[in-house]
Amino acid sequence: MIQIRSVVRPYDAPDVAASALSAITRADAMGLIPEEETIDRLDAPTMRRVTRRIADRGIGKALVLELERARAPRGRDLRRILRELSAVLEDSPLPELEWPRLRDVLGLDLLTDLVGVSQPSVRRYLAGDRTTPDDVAARLHFVALVVGDLAGTYNEVGIRRWFERPRTQLAGRSPRAILAAGFRPEEDDAHAVARLSRSLAGAVAT
Numbered sequence: 151m152i153q154i155r156s157v158v159r160p161y162d163a164p165d166v167a168a169s170a171l172s173a174i175t176r177a178d179a180m181g182l183i184p185e186e187e188t189i190d191r192l193d194a195p196t197m198r199r200v201t202r203r204i205a206d207r208g209i210g211k212a213l214v215l216e217l218e219r220a221r222a223p224r225g226r227d228l229r230r231i232l233r234e235l236s237a238v239l240e241d242s243p244l245p246e247l248e249w250p251r252l253r254d255v256l257g258l259d260l261l262t263d264l265v266g267v268s269q270p271s272v273r274r275y276l277a278g279d280r281t282t283p284d285d286v287a288a289r290l291h292f293v294a295l296v297v298g299d300l301a302g303t304y305n306e307v308g309i310r311r312w313f314e315r316p317r318t319q320l321a322g323r324s325p326r327a328i329l330a331a332g333f334r335p336e337e338d339d340a341h342a343v344a345r346l347s348r349s350l351a352g353a354v355a356t
Contacts, residue, residue: 181247
């Protein structure tokens, strides 16, 4: 559960806080933060805990080490490290963790519709009976990133509703309608959905 109630230096600078929150919410949507863990402070101990979980999965190890070695990093250095870490997360699908996390947030019906696979297939992926194909993993990861960006603003009910509502920025279509039609993350329509989720959540673009 991510409910930030206090922010401690050097994370109290708005741009640093936004970069840190973006990394945290992306990591959470990717299943890197245990469900029972509560994050209510934005400070150095919290970021160490989160970034170590990221590094434990082989993601951004050099950046995490740089962050831990800097006892009192300057704001601009901290912002750079966090933005680079968020970008590395963007390029690092983790389907074995993302399937259960997104099922819990979105529900099976919405998740299978967005990713474009059948519920029996998803159940096999969840059980580890089948390896997630690369193209499916790419779509799943895209959805995880969108959910992570939205989690800075919406609760889980709000996130599900966001996918359903038509948007003027999407030519009157809903994100679900665009993604459920079958998509590739590199396509223009998918980029439009990602831009919208980041702008609405106030997430830091990387």
